[in-house]
Amino acid sequence: MRTEKISEFTTQRLSTYLRCLESLDESGVETTSSIMLAKQFDLNSAQIRKDLACFGQFGVRGVGYVVRDLKRHIVEILGINVVHKVGIIGGGNLGMALAEYAGFRKNGFLVVAILDSAAAKIGLASRSGVPILGMNALDEVIRSKGITMAIIAVPAEAGQSVCDLLVAAGIRAILNFAPVRLASRPGTKIMSIDLSVSLESLSYFLSGQHSNPLQSGENFPAASLASD
Amino acid sequence: MRTEKISEFTTQRLSTYLRCLESLDESGVETTSSIMLAKQFDLNSAQIRKDLACFGQFGVRGVGYVVRDLKRHIVEILGINVVHKVGIIGGGNLGMALAEYAGFRKNGFLVVAILDSAAAKIGLASRSGVPILGMNALDEVIRSKGITMAIIAVPAEAGQSVCDLLVAAGIRAILNFAPVRLASRPGTKIMSIDLSVSLESLSYFLSGQHSNPLQSGENFPAASLASD
DNA sequence: GTCTGTGAACTGATTCACAGCG
């Protein structure tokens, strides 16, 4: 087991392995192997063994991994054995859609509040009943609701100031959809997903200027990065 | 100018440089430098020069880059000097929110249709008037509307089959929000954004198991990856 | 035999450092 720094590539892959293990478990499969998992994601099997080796020795030589055990280990590594309370900042189209995103609930993330600065929205709620609260109550809401993670879904101009408020309120994990590069304090982790950047990058590959005219397959992880 | 294969890291950075150049241009700034841009994103200035050098020599030694010229060059490199027609597959919360996302329109991406398999939704439209059409009309809609890029916003189970349909209909650039690993034909580019993977990865850094207890700053690009 | 765990080799991305031009 290595205590070295773990890369974001590794944590993202762990999350995808977990999803696969869950589906195997549901199908009643009891053991699997790095080779079998690798085939699913077309990844090298050594990659998977290395990723897991960062956290311990979970396998049995000559056999592979016990699905249920490995699943439990990854859940613990990722810290999703506890429910995380999530606050969404910005009650626009994107923020409201994310509040309703079913995938979160399934995976132990619970959206408990939407915060918005528009007086007209305050007091309303999302379809499933997540309340829209005022930005001025930010500190109080984070404390009283036990929010530990935030999703920023505000326009670019507001991104940095919202981020600063969140950090000041003690939030240490932020998923940012605002199309700005956010600067943050040490001790806070920010991941950014920039929809325009993604589309523009796709556009490049469409424009066919790149030497290799044929692109395909799918590589790996998902979503951005932020650390230090 | 190198014709070598360009990495997705580079294309995503180009997109962020572009955004910065646009704001510089609006502020009336006429020239900039790799050092100045690097400061904005805390990146190494050589990184920026290397990224640009892949496509030509756009700078002036001793001076830097002419904002307006560089902007124009990057727009052309990314192929966003033409408007891309985008189809969104899946008229759920996320699909509808993306159809309204203002950031796309600003950057030359035009959402022209939402496709859904639920009969009840067909014939409706998004708030801004993007029509919801039936999945069975997929081929026809893609052809008649001139759609070249698709965004998949369907549940995991439907992801792969939707992807196959899109590829068969001639779509070569896909932004995938379905939480599955999509396999695709050569010649098609898929980028995946997996919200649960992002949150779970954040959760890991929150759980504080990693050796370096203090994380901060923000690294770089945005969103996932898929190629070959 | 099979499959894990892991050092060694490799590949690719980032950073350094400097020659060369305005």
Next chain:
DNA sequence: CGCTGTGAATCAGTTCACAGAC
């Protein structure tokens, strides 16, 4: 001078290949 463009050096992430456990 200052800043670009770029080879050379470094660093990080991936793959290879094999010893060791079952």
